[in-house]
Amino acid sequence: MTIAAEFRAAQESSIETCFRLAGKAFEGIEKLAELNLQTIKTLIGEARETALAMLSIKDPQELVALQSGLLKPAGDKAAAYAHHVREIVAATRGEFSKAAELSVTEARKTLLAAVDSAAKSVPAGSEHALALVKTAVEGASSAAEGMQLAVKQAAEVAEAGLDNVIDVEPKS
Numbered sequence: 001m002t003i004a005a006e007f008r009a010a011q012e013s014s015i016e017t018c019f020r021l022a023g024k025a026f027e028g029i030e031k032l033a034e035l036n037l038q039t040i041k042t043l044i045g046e047a048r049e050t051a052l053a054m055l056s057i058k059d060p061q062e063l064v065a066l067q068s069g070l071l072k073p074a075g076d077k078a079a080a081y082a083h084h085v086r087e088i089v090a091a092t093r094g095e096f097s098k099a100a101e102l103s104v105t106e107a108r109k110t111l112l113a114a115v116d117s118a119a120k121s122v123p124a125g126s127e128h129a130l131a132l133v134k135t136a137v138e139g140a141s142s143a144a145e146g147m148q149l150a151v152k153q154a155a156e157v158a159e160a161g162l163d164n165v166i167d168v169e170p171k172s
Helices: 003-055 060-120 127-166
Strands: none
Touching: 003 060, 060 127
16 A cells, blocks of 8 residues: 555544544434433423312412422432433543544554555655654554543543532432
């Protein structure tokens, strides 16, 4: 395979990865939209039931009973909603992490293969330049791996923060 063909294959792989990730992002958005639509439908139905129940109230004690009866289920529903959102976000993030890891690994392999292929056809005396290119590729690869690790750690910290924010489940 020629160097140009190897680079072309790497670019095609990158394009495929981008479109696959775009598809995964839209899947996550669709799941969030479905969750939100279902939540809205449920809330509208419950608001209707509550409004009808309020019309049948005859004294203040019934009003207090109705209001107190709505509080605990509202907290439970908010916790369940937050849990579903977290699951969707975590699944989507997981897909992105996997794709990024594969993409970086494949790009590194392709680039190193291209450099090795080029090494076979360099003129005499170019060994130092080729060694510099190899060092640069390995350095860029290490930087990409470090960045990938930092992004993964940042995502974990953000997810832990999200867990703390949405931890509204009632403590028994």
